[in-house]
Amino acid sequence: MAGRFSSVSRAAAGTLAAGLCVTGALFLAVGALEYGKMAQGFSQRANVRVAAIRRGLDDAVEVLTVTNGLLRTMPDVTQHQFRDFTGPLLRRYPFVMSFAQQRVLTHADRLALEARMRRDHPDFVVTERNGRSLVPAAQRDRYVVADLMMPEYHGKGAGLDVWPLPATRFTVERMLRTGRPAATPLVSVTSTSQRDTFLMLMPFYRPGMPTETAAERQAAWQGQTVALIRAPHLVHTILQYGGLLDDPNLTLRVYTGERIGNAHLVYTAGAENPAPDPWSALPRWISPTRREQLTTSFDVLGQTWHVHAEALPRTFLADHAGSLIALIGGLLFSLMAAALVHTLEQRSRRVQWLVDERTADLRRSNDRLNDDVAARKRTERALQESEHRFRRLLALSSDWYWEQDVHFRFTSITGGFFDMAKVPRDRYIGRTRLQAHPEMEGTRAGREHLALLEARLPYFNMEHEIRGDDGVTRWFQSTGEPVYDAHGEFRGYRGTGSEITERKLAEQRIRHIAHHDTLTELPNRMLLQDRLAQAVAYANRSGKQMWVLLIDLDRFKFVNDSMGHKAGDVLLQTVATRLRAAVRETDTVARLSGDEFVAILAEHQDETLAPDVVTRVMQALAQPTTLEGKEFFVTCSIGVAVYPGDGSPAQHLIEHADIAMYSAKKLGRNCWRFYESTMNDEAQERLRIETALRSALERDEFVLHYQPQVDLASGRIVGMEALLRWQHPELGMVPPQRFIGLAEETGLIVPIGAWVMRTACAQAKAWHDAARDHGIGAGTGAGWPGAPIAPLRVAVNLSARQFTQPDLVDDVARVLAETGLPPASLELELTESLFVDDVARAVDLLHQLKALGVALSIDDFGTGYSSLSYLRTFPIDVLKIDRSFVNDIASDGDDAAIVVSIIALAHNLKLRVIAEGVETAAQLDFLREHGCDEMQGYHFSRPLPVAEFERLLRAATALEPLPLLRA
Numbered sequence: 001m002a003g004r005f006s007s008v009s010r011a012a013a014g015t016l017a018a019g020l021c022v023t024g025a026l027f028l029a030v031g032a033l034e035y036g037k038m039a040q041g042f043s044q045r046a047n048v049r050v051a052a053i054r055r056g057l058d059d060a061v062e063v064l065t066v067t068n069g070l071l072r073t074m075p076d077v078t079q080h081q082f083r084d085f086t087g088p089l090l091r092r093y094p095f096v097m098s099f100a101q102q103r104v105l106t107h108a109d110r111l112a113l114e115a116r117m118r119r120d121h122p123d124f125v126v127t128e129r130n131g132r133s134l135v136p137a138a139q140r141d142r143y144v145v146a147d148l149m150m151p152e153y154h155g156k157g158a159g160l161d162v163w164p165l166p167a168t169r170f171t172v173e174r175m176l177r178t179g180r181p182a183a184t185p186l187v188s189v190t191s192t193s194q195r196d197t198f199l200m201l202m203p204f205y206r207p208g209m210p211t212e213t214a215a216e217r218q219a220a221w222q223g224q225t226v227a228l229i230r231a232p233h234l235v236h237t238i239l240q241y242g243g244l245l246d247d248p249n250l251t252l253r254v255y256t257g258e259r260i261g262n263a264h265l266v267y268t269a270g271a272e273n274p275a276p277d278p279w280s281a282l283p284r285w286i287s288p289t290r291r292e293q294l295t296t297s298f299d300v301l302g303q304t305w306h307v308h309a310e311a312l313p314r315t316f317l318a319d320h321a322g323s324l325i326a327l328i329g330g331l332l333f334s335l336m337a338a339a340l341v342h343t344l345e346q347r348s349r350r351v352q353w354l355v356d357e358r359t360a361d362l363r364r365s366n367d368r369l370n371d372d373v374a375a376r377k378r379t380e381r382a383l384q385e386s387e388h389r390f391r392r393l394l395a396l397s398s399d400w401y402w403e404q405d406v407h408f409r410f411t412s413i414t415g416g417f418f419d420m421a422k423v424p425r426d427r428y429i430g431r432t433r434l435q436a437h438p439e440m441e442g443t444r445a446g447r448e449h450l451a452l453l454e455a456r457l458p459y460f461n462m463e464h465e466i467r468g469d470d471g472v473t474r475w476f477q478s479t480g481e482p483v484y485d486a487h488g489e490f491r492g493y494r495g496t497g498s499e500i501t502e503r504k505l506a507e508q509r510i511r512h513i514a515h516h517d518t519l520t521e522l523p524n525r526m527l528l529q530d531r532l533a534q535a536v537a538y539a540n541r542s543g544k545q546m547w548v549l550l551i552d553l554d555r556f557k558f559v560n561d562s563m564g565h566k567a568g569d570v571l572l573q574t575v576a577t578r579l580r581a582a583v584r585e586t587d588t589v590a591r592l593s594g595d596e597f598v599a600i601l602a603e604h605q606d607e608t609l610a611p612d613v614v615t616r617v618m619q620a621l622a623q624p625t626t627l628e629g630k631e632f633f634v635t636c637s638i639g640v641a642v643y644p645g646d647g648s649p650a651q652h653l654i655e656h657a658d659i660a661m662y663s664a665k666k667l668g669r670n671c672w673r674f675y676e677s678t679m680n681d682e683a684q685e686r687l688r689i690e691t692a693l694r695s696a697l698e699r700d701e702f703v704l705h706y707q708p709q710v711d712l713a714s715g716r717i718v719g720m721e722a723l724l725r726w727q728h729p730e731l732g733m734v735p736p737q738r739f740i741g742l743a744e745e746t747g748l749i750v751p752i753g754a755w756v757m758r759t760a761c762a763q764a765k766a767w768h769d770a771a772r773d774h775g776i777g778a779g780t781g782a783g784w785p786g787a788p789i790a791p792l793r794v795a796v797n798l799s800a801r802q803f804t805q806p807d808l809v810d811d812v813a814r815v816l817a818e819t820g821l822p823p824a825s826l827e828l829e830l831t832e833s834l835f836v837d838d839v840a841r842a843v844d845l846l847h848q849l850k851a852l853g854v855a856l857s858i859d860d861f862g863t864g865y866s867s868l869s870y871l872r873t874f875p876i877d878v879l880k881i882d883r884s885f886v887n888d889i890a891s892d893g894d895d896a897a898i899v900v901s902i903i904a905l906a907h908n909l910k911l912r913v914i915a916e917g918v919e920t921a922a923q924l925d926f927l928r929e930h931g932c933d934e935m936q937g938y939h940f941s942r943p944l945p946v947a948e949f950e951r952l953l954r955a956a957t958a959l960e961p962l963p964l965l966r967a
Contacts, residue, residue, distance in 0.1 A: 012342035019334025026330055031323040038311075042250075042292040046309035049244050049252060050296045053307055056238030057300045060096070060229060061181065061200065063089055067099055068202040068225040073904055075207070077101070079148055086150040095234035096227055097189075097197070101148035102162060103223035110143050117159065128161045137161040144168065144223070168199075174302055175201055175224070176217045183301035186231065186256060186266065196266055198256070200227045200301055231256060231266035245269060248312075255306040260295070270312065399496040404480075406492050408432045408453055420499050421476070422468030437464065456482045456490060463500065475504040517591040519569055520576035528590040528598055532653065535588070535600050539643060544603035548641045549614065550657035551579070551621075554669040555634050556595035559627065567627045571634065574625050582620040583613075598654060614638055614672050622670075637664040638672035686742070692728060693739055693748055697755060701727050704759055705943035708952065709795070709914060709936045712928050715959030717952075719793040719827070721936060722760035723943045724752070744801060753802045754811060761819040761826060763946060764794040767953070768825070795827040797859065803830065809848045816852065823853030827878065831859050843873050850875040857914070861902060871909055879906045883917025883937075890922035900930050907931065924959075 070085055071077055077085075086099040105113060110126050117124040126145055128137040137143065144163040162168040167184040175182040181202040186195040201224045205211050209220035235254050239245050251270030255261070292311040297304055402413045410428045418425055428436050433449075440446030445462070452459045458481040467473045480495030515527035523531060532548070539546045553575065560568040572595065579589045579597060588600040599617065603609045618638065624631045639660025641653045660675040667673070696702060706720040726734040743749040768791055802808060816823055828849060846856060857878030881902055889896045899915070906913045915927050918937030927935060940959060941952060 009342055009345035011345050012338045015341045016334055016338035019330065019337055023327060023330025023334055027323050027327040030326045031320060034320050034323055039292055042309075042311045043294060045247060045250060046294040046307075047296075048242075049239060049309065050298075050307045052238050052242040052244055053235060053254065053305070054298055054300075056234065056241075057305070060093070060227065060234065061301060063093055063096065064181065064200050064202050064225060064227045067227070068204060069904070069908060071101055071225055072204045072908070077148065082148045083150050090150065093237075095237045096229055098228045099150045100146040100158075100226040100228070101223065102144050102146045102226055104221060105143040105145050107139060107141065107143075110137075110145070113145065113147060113159075124159055126159050126161055128164050134160065137164075144172070146226070171199070171201055171302075172224070175203055176221055177214045178302070179211065179214070179217055181301050183303045185303065186264070189228065196232050197228060197230050198303070200229065201225070235267040236269075239269065251310045251312060253308045253310075255308070256303055258304055260306050260308065264306075270310075399498045401496055402478075402480075402494065403483075404432075404493040406490060408493065411492070417497065421466045421474060422470045422472065423466060424469070437466070440464065453493070458482065463504075474499060474501045476500065520573055520591050522576050522580075522597070523588060523590040525590070525592060528588070528592070528600075531588040531590070531600055535602050536643060536653075538602055542603075542605075544605075545609055546603060546643050547599075547601040547609050547613075548643070548653040548657045549599040549601065549617065550592070550639045550641075550654065550661045551597040551599065551617065552637050552661050552665070553595040553621075553634055554637055554665075555632075559632060559634065563627055563630075570627060571625060571632070575621060575634070578620045578623070579617065582617045592654075598657070614640060618670075618672065635670035637661050637669050639664060639675060640672060641675045689734075689739055690742055690746060692731070693726075693743060693746070696726060696728070697748075697751060701729070702752065702755065703727055703945065704756065704763070705945055706763075706794075706949045707936050707943040708941050708949070709934050710940050710959055711934055712924075712932055712959070713961065715961040717792070717958070718934065719795060720949065721795040721829070721943075722756060722763075722797075724756055744799060747801060749799045749801045750805060753797075753799055754815075757796050757812070758815050758819065760794045760796050761815050761821040764792060764825055765819050765821040767792055767950075768821070791822070791825055793825045793827050793855065794821075795829050795857065797829045800831075803842075803845070808845065809852070812849065812854065813852055816854075824855065827855040827857055829857050829859040829880065832861065846875050860916075871905075876909075876911060878912045878914055881913065881915045881932075886915050886917045886923055886927075886937075887919075889926050890920070896926065899927075899932075903930055903932055 067086060067089065074081070082099075082101065089099070090096055103109075105126075114125055126137045126143060127134040129135075140163075142163060143161045145161050146158050149158045167187050171182045171184045181200060183201070184199045186198055188195045189197045203217070203224045204222055205217065205220035206222050210216045211220050231254075236245075239252075248270075252268070253265060254267040255264040256266055257264035293309070295306060295308045297306045299305070400414055400417045402417070403411050405411050409430055409432050411430075413425075413428060418428075434440055434446065437446075440449070445464075449459065449462060458479075460479050462478050462480075463475060464478070465473050465475050476497055477500045478495060478497040480493045483491045483494050485491050515524060515530075516522065517524045535546045538544075553571075556568065556571065559571055572591075575597070576589070576591065579599065583589060583599055583601065586602065586604075588598075590598045590600075592598050601609055601613060618636060621636045622633065624633055626632075639657040639662070641657040641660065643653055656675040660673045664671050664673045703725050705723045705725050707723060708717045709719040709721060710716065711718045724736060724740075726736075726739055728734050740749070743752055771791070798808075805811070812826075812828070815821075816826065850856060855877040856875060857880055858874075858876055859880045860882040861879045879902060881899055885895050885898050885902075887895070889899050903913050912933045913931075914934040914936065915923075915932050916936055918924055918927065918935040918939045920939060923937075924935065924939055941957070944952060
């Protein structure tokens with residue numbers, strides 16, 4: 001028998017084979033994941049360095065742009081000014097070797113330059129390169145000479161004619177052909193022959209000459225600003241400042257030029273020549289020394305830069321510990337599983353042999369018993385058939401059958417009751433229903449049931465609950481009748497029962513839904529009113545205070561708009577959970593509507609209500625919330641109404657808490673306030689203004705005042721800004737700050753803004769026609785005789801609500817067509833905040849408006865949030881300097897610097913500049929001195945009604961012109 005069980009079983013061999021296959025597959029899968037992680041990490045590290053190099057090159061271009069802007073705005077820069085301006089830039093950007101200004105000179109200009117420079121440098125002469133030395137430049141028609149240089153090399157470098165250099169001539173031709181700054185190929189500027197330096201050139205042209213075409217730029221070209229940059233130092237500085245030089249497992253090479261090769265190599269970091277990969281012929285996903293590479297190319301000022309990153313090889317174990325562990329563990333597990341299966345198989349064979357032996361003995365004994373059992377079965381069959389019929393009747397029904405004796409003790413319960421209720425038999429058998437459920441004695445239903453039993457009367461559909469051993473409560477329904485014997489003696493009760501748990505749960509769910517919010521499971525408005533009534537009654541009985549908190553989320557709309565309603569629902573559920581945790585169990589938290597919640601806090605004998613309770617609620621809601629992997633901080637504003645205490649009647653507690661909440665929002669949100677009676681007055685005033693505002697347009701209560709816009713060079717009126725005023729029959733002249741914000745909130749600003757645009761355009765057209773009737777046409781004046789001004793343009797403000805209207809462009813075109821006003825005479829003023837939410841849509845909409853022929857201006861420039869880079873893409877004509885910068889320009893150096901910068905920026909972008917809020921002569925003189933184009937403000941005139949503005953035009957009121965124009 002030993003030989004029978006000694007061979008290795010097939011099951012063990014199969015188990016070992018399957019284990020080896022699974023181990024191999026797991027090893028390859030984990031290895032592939034490890035390779036994927038390595039590739040992702042390498043790609044991230046390489047791309048960070050590429051982005052840093054590209055951003056650093058853009059900074060170098062920006063430095064050149066700033067220097068060029070100085071030379072264009074200050075044509076006669078001295079060497080001392082040039083040194084003061086570029087010296088800090090050289091110290092801040094050490095990779096810039098020098099700055100220079102190169103001017104285009106004729107031969108006569110050359111002689112004049114040499115004569116001027118010899119006053120300080122007697123040996124000065126315009127030179128050119130001859131090999132590695134400098135010689136006097138040969139006579140020619142054109143020179144490109146560096147007349148300003150920083151740092152100064154004791155006269156060396158200044159006076160060098162770079163026009164004969166091939167790299168300079170090729171780069172200048174490309175710069176003038178494209179109209180953009182350009183960079184030279186790598187050149188050598190030291191005694192060595194290594195080419196590791198390049199020059200960035202940015203042209204400047206003769207003022208006033210056109211530069212639209214290549215020929216016009218060639219004719220207007222006056223010279224260029226030059227930055228000499230050593231490429232290896234630039235790249236090293238970029239990587240060093242970014243902390244990107246500490247990766248020992250990464251080789252980085254930077255090339256410049258069309259091709260990648262050692263001749264174009266400018267920078268190397270890491271191992272110079274990594275060892276060759278002996279496993280390079282294997283597929284990447286199983287190579288033990290896989291090496292990642294990445295090459296990225298980009299263009300800077302016409303030169304192509306290539307960044308090549310390569311990961312250094314690492315030992316296999318360094319990055320593949322997981323796959324090796326999986327391989328070793330899988331092999332061990334496969335061997336152990338095969339050994340176990342083999343052992344079990346041997347034991348199973350032995351057991352089977354013993355079973356076969358015992359089965360034969362039992363079969364013989366069983367045959368003898370069969371004869372005895374057959375007789376007994378025939379006797380029991382009749383009884384079983386009778387019992388079967390009874391059981392089938394119960395099985396076909398969902399009910400069960402029960403019986404009680406004369407003392408109402410259960411003697412029998414059938415039909416699976418104990419399995420359904422999850423209770424033991426001894427809890428009911430031999431005991432009465434009240435003994436099984438003692439709690440019924442103290443209930444009305446229990447007493448009524450006991451009375452029926454004592455009267456020997458039947459009962460129907462008695463509902464009761466049973467808590468099973470599994471901790472679950474189930475509902476049941478019982479029906480019973482009394483039982484009498486043949487002599488009329490009472491013998492007990494019998495009846496049926498059924499489970500009604502699903503029905504009771506459905507009823508409870510319906511009641512819950514009727515009184516709770518389906519999203520947050522908090523009490524809804526209906527249950528809130530009931531809880532509020534109970535809290536008021538308790539406060540009246542106990543003499544204690546109760547507080548009603550109305551809680552409104554501050555940034556819920558932003559979450560809904562940016563993340564979607566699903567994320568908003570998750571946030572509301574999170575807020576509900578935090579509110580329940582922040583208050584006591586005896587307090588009530590309910591959802592009123594949307595993102596508004598109500599908390600009812602009652603004061604008890606052992607504790608009083610204090611402001612710390614409200615602070616705790618705010619701190620609980622202020623905790624960060626993670627929505628779809630992003631972290632949000634949602635604050636809240638809370639209004640508190642006290643009963644009794646602040647005069648709030650019980651029926652107005654929620655309303656007063658709401659008023660206090662809005663008062664908290666006015667303070668800047670993320671705060672709370674108690675209700676005060678004065679708040680109701682403010683709310684009534686707001687309601688009064690809103691009600692009157694809705695009918696103001698129909699009652700023709702709005703009027704426009706016009707503030708002149710004056711040209712600072714000529715001193716004459718060239719336009720006006722239309723400003724809205726509200727003449728209310730009872731309130732008088734309502735200032736804009738009282739109703740403009742409310743009009744924005746209610747959406748009334750859209751029809752009001754449309755009325756303003758139509759009225760302003762019609763009035764401007766009327767003034768144009770009046771000027772034409774008096775014989776003054778375009779170019780000589782659009783006012784009345786004695787006021788030689790250009791046709792007046794009218795500026796109209798566009799609100800945020802108007803800017804988001806889908807038919808804005810069509811409405812503007814319709815107004816221009818119906819009023820007959822030339823599009824060039826209409827200027828639309830927009831604030832920077834209009835562009836923040838959707839820049840792409842804003843750019844498209846501005847181009848559509850610009851296509852109508854109207855002018856576009858940015859109002860209150862410098863106070864918003866838009867990026868300066870957007871000015872290159874927005875088709876803007878005018879920048880308006882906000883009055884907050886103009887107020888102190890004569891005394892505050894910071895405000896003065898900001899205004900000068902805005903003027904220079906606008907002029908560089910070929911935009912007009914209008915200063916608002918000019919109220920003093922000192923402000924006016926400052927603006928004129930620094931080249932501001934126009935002004936408006938009380939120094940010239942306040943906003944005027946139509947009749948007074950006409951008188952101002954007829955009187956030919958003007959500022960004193962600049963001395964240069966007076967002659």
